[in-house]
Amino acid sequence: MIDLRSDTVTRPTAAMRSAMANAEVGDDVLDGDPTVRALETEVAALLGKDAALFFPSGTMANQTAIWLLAEPGTEALCDARSHIVDWEFAGAAVLRGVQMRTLTPLGETIRAIDVERGLRAPSRHAPRATLLCIENTHNGAGGMVTPLPELQALAAAGRAAGLNVHMDGARLWNAHTATGAPLHELAAVADTVMVSFSKGLGAPIGAALAGPKALIDAAWEVRKRFGGGMRQAGIIAAAALHGVHQHLSRLHLDHDNARTFAHLVAGAGGARVVAPDTNIVMFDLRAGQRVAPVVAAARAAGVAISDWSPTRIRAVFHLDVSAADATSAGHIVAAALAG
Numbered sequence: 001m002i003d004l005r006s007d008t009v010t011r012p013t014a015a016m017r018s019a020m021a022n023a024e025v026g027d028d029v030l031d032g033d034p035t036v037r038a039l040e041t042e043v044a045a046l047l048g049k050d051a052a053l054f055f056p057s058g059t060m061a062n063q064t065a066i067w068l069l070a071e072p073g074t075e076a077l078c079d080a081r082s083h084i085v086d087w088e089f090a091g092a093a094v095l096r097g098v099q100m101r102t103l104t105p106l107g108e109t110i111r112a113i114d115v116e117r118g119l120r121a122p123s124r125h126a127p128r129a130t131l132l133c134i135e136n137t138h139n140g141a142g143g144m145v146t147p148l149p150e151l152q153a154l155a156a157a158g159r160a161a162g163l164n165v166h167m168d169g170a171r172l173w174n175a176h177t178a179t180g181a182p183l184h185e186l187a188a189v190a191d192t193v194m195v196s197f198s199k200g201l202g203a204p205i206g207a208a209l210a211g212p213k214a215l216i217d218a219a220w221e222v223r224k225r226f227g228g229g230m231r232q233a234g235i236i237a238a239a240a241l242h243g244v245h246q247h248l249s250r251l252h253l254d255h256d257n258a259r260t261f262a263h264l265v266a267g268a269g270g271a272r273v274v275a276p277d278t279n280i281v282m283f284d285l286r287a288g289q290r291v292a293p294v295v296a297a298a299r300a301a302g303v304a305i306s307d308w309s310p311t312r313i314r315a316v317f318h319l320d321v322s323a324a325d326a327t328s329a330g331h332i333v334a335a336a337l338a339g
Helices: 014-021 034-047 058-069 091-096 112-118 148-160 172-179 183-187 213-225 234-246 248-265 291-300 323-338
Strands: 051-055 075-079 099-103 129-135 164-169 192-196 207-211 272-274 280-284 306-309 312-316
Touching: 014 234, 034 051, 034 183, 034 192, 034 207, 034 234, 051 058, 051 213, 058 091, 058 129, 058 164, 058 192, 058 207, 058 213, 091 099, 099 112, 112 148, 129 148, 148 164, 148 183, 164 172, 164 183, 172 183, 172 192, 172 248, 207 213, 234 248, 248 280, 248 323, 291 306, 291 312, 291 323
Parallel strands: 075 099, 075 129, 129 164, 164 192
Antiparallel strands: 051 207, 192 207, 272 280, 280 312, 306 312
């Protein structure tokens, strides 16, 4: 089975498993784990931040950032299709008492103009906004990149309105790879940045939140409150470190494979492909065609893809998918679409 449902389905490589097995460990809750500390130090340096904190998941890290940067009883502005809105179970409302104000962009993802249009006029009768959340790359838009100049303008629009800024950079590694913009410049626009290790970098678990030291010190307390304290976490931090050292430099291969697949699928059975910026390919079916039969036909032929909506399918390329797999998957999915 060529599994294109997500880049989270990767299996640790033999070298990654070896790094995990041989990791130096300690009690990260009591006095620190040396491998976790090494990972946090390296990620903070890559992102140009004072400090970073290791988390079990990107969702927990995102929700911690919201806890730190948004006041209870206020609004956080976010793209209407963002992960924080669609896939985090209303965590901002439940955990922090923050209302998400969703912005429907004029284009595919929010830009500065969308923030300016979406801000409420000051009023005693409406909630204030205290936070802007940015997602780069944008999962719901098909792994689309917000280029650095637009990212800077977007954050500037939020700051002009007095908002703190958090970046969900689960796939910021891919934005860096696609544009060549340094990670620290992409991260500089935000107060806090979350990056994931369990997607393109191929680790089985983990994310990090980076930012100013005072905020990251406070984040430790929030992570503890959320139940995210880990003991001999060096075993999983070693996998993340291996991913940073060995897999970050190969992400361009996933982007190449996504383009190969997109070329083969485009137009098959009337499907319209969203040209991929990175490793995610979204394609919309012709009028009247439904997703479920296409997904089932592809799976029967050896390719697993995701039903993103009743009329849209998603395919994601990753460490476990070769160039030959991408070509084979493209032909199989094209046949399923044509059928």
